[in-house]
Amino acid sequence: xxxxxxxxxxxxxxxxxxxxxxxxxxxxxxxxxxxxxxxxxxxxxxxxxxxxxxxxxxxxxxxxxxxxxxxxxxxxxxxxxxxxxxxxxxxxxxxxxxxxxxxxxxxxxxxxxxxxxxxxxxxxxxxxxxxxxxxxxxxxxxxxxxxx
Numbered sequence: 234x235x236x237x238x239x240x241x242x243x244x245x246x247x248x249x250x251x252x253x254x255x256x257x258x259x260x261x262x263x264x265x266x267x268x269x270x271x272x273x274x275x276x277x278x279x280x281x282x283x284x285x286x287x288x289x290x291x292x293x294x295x296x297x298x299x300x301x302x303x304x305x306x307x308x309x310x311x312x313x314x315x316x317x318x319x320x321x322x323x324x325x326x327x328x329x330x331x332x333x334x335x336x337x338x339x340x341x342x343x344x345x346x347x348x349x350x351x352x353x354x355x356x357x358x359x360x361x362x363x364x365x366x367x368x369x370x371x372x373x374x375x376x377x378x379x380x381x
Contacts (some may be wrong), residue, residue: 246310246338251275252325255303257294273305283307285319287336290329302326308338 253275261268269292274280283305291297306321321335 246308247319248306249309250304250306250321251278252302252304253278256299258289258295258298260292270360271302276316281317283317283319285322285336287319287322287334289322289324290332297328306335307367 251273253273256272256274258269260270261270267286268286269288270284271292272280272283273283285307289298302325304321304323304325305319307317307319308315318338320338321333323333324330
């Protein structure tokens with residue numbers, strides 16, 4: 234569970250880090266999953282729409298959120314479900330300055346904890362099962378008299 238809560242779909246996409254102002258933060262719900270979208274205006278560049286699964290403090294309060302300066306790292310990959318997906322968000326100004334959160338999108342990252350954990354559990358179960366059968370063959374039964 235730890236691996237899933239700190240990761241997103243792995244990607245080889247280019248990671249771009251920029252500083253700029255954020256506005257218009259909106260939550261989009263898809264069943265039990267949520268995605269957050271906001272407008273990000275990097276210094277000296279045209280604004281872009283950024284999607285993320287990171288919950289930023291006070292995202293629902295427009296007065297607090299509007300105009301904050303953020304440093305974000307996002308994946309430049311238009312084929313992903315979350316376009317311009319932010320995998321690292323740091324608040325540089327305003328309330329909660331210094332706050333930072335990130336997701337692991339490396340091809341060999343924390344998400345590997347899920348399949349590796351399942352493999353270890355599976356091998357452990359099989360090992361216990363076969364060991365139990367081996368022990369049953371070696372142990373004397375209750376009807377066999379003990380000889381001294």
